[in-house]
Amino acid sequence: MSASDVDAPGARPWILMSPALAAVAMLLVIPVCFIAVYSFWLRTAVGSEQVGFYLDNWIEVLTDPFYRDILFQTLRIAAASTLLCITLGYVPAYFIARSTTRHKAVLILLLMLPFWISYIIRTMSWINILGVSGALNVFLLWLGVISEPMQILYNEGTVILGLVHFLLPFMILNIYVSLDGIDGNLVDAARSLGCTGWQAFREVTLPLSLPGLAAGSLLCFVLGAGTYITPMILGGPRDAMFANLVFETIITQLDWPLGSALSLVLLVVLGSVVMLYSRFAGIGQLAKSFR
Amino acid sequence: MDNTTRYQKLLERFRNGDIDRRSFLTLLGAASLTAGLTGAPLKGLQRQAFAATPESVRFDGWGGVVSEAFRKHAFDPYSAKTGIKVIDGTFASGDEYLNRVKAGQPGEYNIFHASGVFDYARYVNLGYDVVLNEDNIPNLKYVISALMEPFRGVTNGKLSAAPYDYGTTGLAYNTAKISREEMEEKGARILIDPKYKGKIGGWGDWRTRIWYGALATGQKPNDIQDMEAVWDAIRAHRDLALKYWGSGAELMSLLAEGEIYVTEGWSGRIAALQQQGHPIGYYDAPNGYAWQECLMVLKGSPLEACEELLNFMLEPAVAIAVAEGQNYPPALDPTKVDLGKKIPTLPAFDATGKLAQLTFADPAYWNGNEAEWSKKFGRVQKGY
Numbered sequence: 001m002s003a004s005d006v007d008a009p010g011a012r013p014w015i016l017m018s019p020a021l022a023a024v025a026m027l028l029v030i031p032v033c034f035i036a037v038y039s040f041w042l043r044t045a046v047g048s049e050q051v052g053f054y055l056d057n058w059i060e061v062l063t064d065p066f067y068r069d070i071l072f073q074t075l076r077i078a079a080a081s082t083l084l085c086i087t088l089g090y091v092p093a094y095f096i097a098r099s100t101t102r103h104k105a106v107l108i109l110l111l112m113l114p115f116w117i118s119y120i121i122r123t124m125s126w127i128n129i130l131g132v133s134g135a136l137n138v139f140l141l142w143l144g145v146i147s148e149p150m151q152i153l154y155n156e157g158t159v160i161l162g163l164v165h166f167l168l169p170f171m172i173l174n175i176y177v178s179l180d181g182i183d184g185n186l187v188d189a190a191r192s193l194g195c196t197g198w199q200a201f202r203e204v205t206l207p208l209s210l211p212g213l214a215a216g217s218l219l220c221f222v223l224g225a226g227t228y229i230t231p232m233i234l235g236g237p238r239d240a241m242f243a244n245l246v247f248e249t250i251i252t253q254l255d256w257p258l259g260s261a262l263s264l265v266l267l268v269v270l271g272s273v274v275m276l277y278s279r280f281a282g283i284g285q286l287a288k289s290f291r
Numbered sequence: 292m293d294n295t296t297r298y299q300k301l302l303e304r305f306r307n308g309d310i311d312r313r314s315f316l317t318l319l320g321a322a323s324l325t326a327g328l329t330g331a332p333l334k335g336l337q338r339q340a341f342a343a344t345p346e347s348v349r350f351d352g353w354g355g356v357v358s359e360a361f362r363k364h365a366f367d368p369y370s371a372k373t374g375i376k377v378i379d380g381t382f383a384s385g386d387e388y389l390n391r392v393k394a395g396q397p398g399e400y401n402i403f404h405a406s407g408v409f410d411y412a413r414y415v416n417l418g419y420d421v422v423l424n425e426d427n428i429p430n431l432k433y434v435i436s437a438l439m440e441p442f443r444g445v446t447n448g449k450l451s452a453a454p455y456d457y458g459t460t461g462l463a464y465n466t467a468k469i470s471r472e473e474m475e476e477k478g479a480r481i482l483i484d485p486k487y488k489g490k491i492g493g494w495g496d497w498r499t500r501i502w503y504g505a506l507a508t509g510q511k512p513n514d515i516q517d518m519e520a521v522w523d524a525i526r527a528h529r530d531l532a533l534k535y536w537g538s539g540a541e542l543m544s545l546l547a548e549g550e551i552y553v554t555e556g557w558s559g560r561i562a563a564l565q566q567q568g569h570p571i572g573y574y575d576a577p578n579g580y581a582w583q584e585c586l587m588v589l590k591g592s593p594l595e596a597c598e599e600l601l602n603f604m605l606e607p608a609v610a611i612a613v614a615e616g617q618n619y620p621p622a623l624d625p626t627k628v629d630l631g632k633k634i635p636t637l638p639a640f641d642a643t644g645k646l647a648q649l650t651f652a653d654p655a656y657w658n659g660n661e662a663e664w665s666k667k668f669g670r671v672q673k674g675y
Contacts, residue, residue, distance in 0.1 A: 043662065045662055046413070046416035046417060046658075047389075047393075047413060047416070047417060047661075047662075048417055066670055066673075066675055070673065127544070127548075131548050131550060132548055132549050132550050133548045133549055133550075134548075149549075151489055151533070153534075153550070154533050154534045232537060235534075236532075236533065236534055237529045237530075237532055237534065237535055237672060237673075237674075238529075238673055238674040240672075240673045245669070248669050249669070250390065251384075251386045251387055251390055252386050252497070252665060252669070253662070253665045253666055253669065254386070254389065254390070254393075255662075255666075
């Protein structure tokens with residue numbers, strides 16, 4: 001390649017991007033290709049693989065209602081968690097963004113604090129709060145509100161609770177960044193033109209914060225749908241999610257080919273969600289919310 | 292087929308005119324690129340693994356007190372004597388470890404604390420076994436013969452592992468809520484008793500669930516005749532259970548916190564709860580699930596170094612210290628070795644050294660059904 005080639009306007013971005021592209025290719029594209037190849041192999045009786053081109057795994061995954069049902073259950077739980085995160089996350093984000101305190105940085109730091117603790121530990125902490133001998137039951141028993149401990153844990157509700165606990169900071173941060181970027185003069189202008197405070201929020205602040213809200217929702221949904229730790233720790237016998245299926249198929253059943261097909265299904269479904277987001281909101285909105 | 296053979300076949304096809312020059316060079320280039328991308332790092336890892344063997348041996352176990360006991364009583368003295376370092380790793384489950392071995396290179400993993408003859412057979416079926424020179428492990432003479440025979444049965448009379456401890460998965464219950472008489476009367480059926488709905492637990496392991504399903508339906512676990520009845524029992528248990536537990540720590544937490552009143556549980560963990568003062572009883576129902584753990588040496592390992600380490604680990608003082616730490620009786624024959632005061636009090640301990648009272652899983656039977664049963668359990672567990 002000559003110096004003039006490097007200087008060509010079309011070549012420079014590719015050259016500059018080449019380390020990132022190489023990293024993506026090595027760490028993402030090639031491994032996914034390996035997984036795709038694996039999905040066409042078969043598990044033998046002893047747990048090794050029969051190399052070849054077999055459609056059995058794909059036929060099973062695409063036609064068996066068991067996988068479809070668990071997938072829908074996963075999407076439903078992820079959607080419920082995301083909606084709760086939106087509901088619970090907007091007010092704190094708004095409060096931090098509009099706060100005029102000198103300690104705003106401390107508020108943001110507090111938001112980051114949960115990330116300093118292991119996700120598993122954070123999830124397990126609910127056992128000490130909601131368990132039969134947990135803080136809530138002990139407190140209610142002490143108050144005399146209940147005579148016997150309530151059975152709160154190990155159901156779909158606690159799985160969603162655990163997910164909201166995990167995902168909420170992501171939502172708040174995204175909304176906060178979006179709200180913080182809104183020019184305050186726009187709200188003032190709306191008020192000076194006769195809007196009430198609520199109207200100014202509804203007509204100016206909320207629409208302008210939608211990119212952050214959408215970015216946070218996408219992040220929460222994708223992370224929530226891909227989790228397997230939370231249902232494992234806080235779920236009951238029937239509360240498995242799709243990632244649990246992948247884990248069990250690969251680790252317990254030693255069926256790497258079928259597990260590969262299942263993981264690709266999850267990848268395609270969640271990838272489709274990102275594509276839909278890109279189609280209707282524009283993937284550039286993700287970057288906008290961080291500007 | 293190795294790379295040289297592949298190249299020769301490709302060259303032959305080119306010379307025969309089956310492929311043109313451009314295709315030949317393209318395929319050759321692609322093969323070189325693949326070898327460069329994957330071969331070099333893997334070769335490096337392999338080289339590292341083999342290079343590490345003369346100076347080090349890798350041992351993987353369950354962690355916690357067991358690892359501490361191994362480190363103090365076996366690994367450190369072994370390193371002091373031989374100059375070979377022991378790299379001490381841990382795993383969360385036998386299934387997880389098998390996946391790691393499968394994904395690794397020969398020689399990367401050397402010795403591990405395997406759970407059951409069943410697991411031993413899985414590794415053998417996948418070709419990960421070796422033939423140990425028993426002359427290099429003189430402490431094998433202290434080991435209960437009944438524990439060695441099942442391993443020999445799997446590997447044509449040879450050993451790829453040394454038995455190390457044994458225990459049972461029996462019924463654990465809260466003595467404040469359930470009496471011993473009720474346990475003895477109901478046995479495994481208590482796990483599907485609607486009276487304890489929401490207060491029943493169970494290990495989310497397909498073998499254990501099927502074993503207890505067989506017991507609850509009055510069948511022999513090593514010769515189940517009515518599998519549908521077993522699945523129905525597993526479904527009944529699932530609908531009554533609060534939670535499937537996934538680790539010993541979770542089992543202990545659920546029982547100690549009073550979240551569940553009854554479950555099957557590992558004898559050593561239940562003994563630990565009892566030692567901590569929790570009101571937990573333990574009952575081994577007839578045909579209860581007995582198992583034995585072993586120290587298995589994997590293919591590609593430095594055999595003599597591993598055999599010497601096994602001999603250190605089977606030293607009575609070491610085996611007894613580990614057994615006391617994990618609350619499982621050691622594989623040492625109590626008629627040949629004085630096991631001290633604590634071990635004879637542990638659940639599942641057999642003073643005769645014959646183990647005639649315990650029922651172990653038949654590896655051929657369970658391995659033969661593994662693919663079908665583990666998959667079906669995954670569905671039943673989730674409500675199907």
